[in-house]
Structures are given as structure tokens and as C-alpha cells.
Amino acid sequence: MTQNWGMTIPFYDRSLARSRELIAELPGLGYTDAWSAEVNGVDGFTPLALAAEWAPGVRLGSAIVPVSTRGPGLLAMSAATIADLAPGRFVLGIGASSPAIVERWNAGSFTKPYARTRDTLRFLKKALAGEKVTEAYETFEIKGFKLERAPKTPPRIVLAALRPRMLRLAAEEADGAITNWLSPDDVRKVRAEIGPDTELIARLFVCVSEDTDKVRELARWMLASYLTVPVYAAFHDWLGRGELLRPMREAWAAGDRQAALKAIPDEVVDDLIVHGDAATCRARIREYVANGLDTPILAPIPGGEVPIEQAVRDLSPKAGEADRA
DSSP: OOSOOEEESSOTTSOSTTOHHHHHHHHHHTOOEEEEOOSSSSOSSHHHHHHHHHSTTOEEEESOEESSSSOHHHHHHHHHHHHHHSTTOEEEEEEOOOHIIIIIITOOOOOSHHHHHHHHHHHHHHHHTTOOEEEEOSSOEEEEEOOSSOOSSOOEEEEEOOSHHHHHHHHHHSSEEEEESOOHHHHHHHHHHHOTTSEEEEEEEEEEBSOHHHHHHHHHHHHHHHHTSHHHHHHHHHHTOHHHHHHHHHHHHTTOHHHHHHTSOHHHHHHHSEEESHHHHHHHHHHHHHTTOSEEEEEEOTTSSSOHHHHHHHTSHHHHHHHHO
């Protein structure tokens, strides 16, 4: 089993306030990492601040915080705060996000996403090292920013990356790459872009259930909402699923949601969602690892016969010890 084995926090079936006991279990279950997200639920930093206390020793990461919903200085301050709470075990994951999140929900501007991510990365590396930054970047200008209290151990910074240009930036200037919605076979193609020495991180959606039809029905809603977003559509074109997903995209664009869901082939659902009994799910996750994924971040989703609380335990490295016996 891989050295890193992550869990998404908080959990899909409960609030952050109700997640404390289960987060506290993660180290004892063998999880090495706890990773937040930031879409339209909790923010990316608060769960990590609490997990620093609730789950001592676990590596904490954000997957991901958008670079265009906060100013660069505020982003540096938030990162420095978590780095101070969890010295040496915080990883700052940043990314371009999407027009819906940046513009429609946060009244920001989703322009030049690659350049904005690159510029934010370069600024953060200097700011979190304690430097005073005065610099005109392509997408913004900073005049005299210096953290009042820079972290003694600056966090590693990893980039959300879905296609070659951003993947290469992650390999050349960041400390790793985060990806999403891919199959074990897709890992090889992503790994080829970043080389063997760059950490590759991915969130894997898992449903512990042997009711295949029910899982596919639930998963189609998730897949349609993501794979119609332009950045994910382009990602799966690059991965080779363009023709498979074309009927779904056309129906979605025409406003026929039911036709779009029906148009997603079973093979795509089975490629992108880990499902089955717990042992089958653990074996599938190990396929990702064998193909070059360094850090799987599990995201158990509701809807299976096994409650999420039990799924967290059943998918853990401790549970996986039986697989190797």
C-alpha cells in the first residue's frame, strides 16, 4: 500500500461540527493525510485548522483553494496561519477553479487562469518564505507585501492541474500536482507529463456498495455536473473520452438533463467512480497507486449500503492490512 493514504474532510454526510470524532480517528486508522476542498460548502482552511488539533501528526492539505476568489496577500496569510498550526505538515493546494465558482458565485474575474495560477504560485513562494514582495506579475501587481509572521516552515505548494501545460508548471515550479476525475489507466498519462519525481495527488470518489445500478444512477449526477464544465470537458478530451461524452454534453447544452444522464456510458461511470464492497474498493485504489498515484484522497460518497462512517474505517490502511495477509 502507498505511503500516503488521504481522506477528504469534512465528510459528505455531516457538518464540520459533527466531524470531530471521525476526523480524530483518522491517525489510528492509518490515514496519513486529511484534505479539504472549497466549492460551495466549507471553506478550504477552517477544516484544516481544526484537524491540526483533532488529528495530530496527519498531513493537512487543501485540494484546492481557488487563486481568484481571494487576494494574493489574504491567501498568503491564510496559508501562513495553517502552516503555523501544523508546522511541516501543511500542503497548500491552489488552482484556477472554474468560471461558475469564480465569477458567478464570488463576483471575481476568471481571466487568464493559467497565468493567474502561475503568478500566484510565484508570489506565494516568496511571501511564505518571509520576503517582502514588490513585483508586477502578468495578472496582478503587489506593492510591499510582507507577512507579519512568516511560518518557520513554509508549506509545500501543489497545483490543481488537468492538462499538459499546467501539469508541467506543477512539475517545474511547484511541489506537486493535484488532479481529479480520472481512472487508474489515466494516471499513467498524467504521470508522463510530470515525470517520476513530482508528487501526484488525486481525489477519488468512492461508494462502498455492491448495488451497481444504484451506484451508477447516483454517480451520473455527479459526473454530469463536473464533466460539462469546460476545464473538465477539455481534460477528458485529452484523456480520450471526447466521443464517449459528446452525446452527454450535447444533451446537457440543450437543457435536457435526463437525456444527458442517460447518455453517460456505464464504462465511464465505472472508470471514474470506485465502487463495490470495501475489499474491491481498496483493490481499485491500489490500481491507481500501482500506476503512479502517490497520494489518493478518498472521498466516500453517500448512497451505498455502508454508512460513510463505516466506509471511512473499511477503506483505511488498517482495514487493508487484511488484504496483504
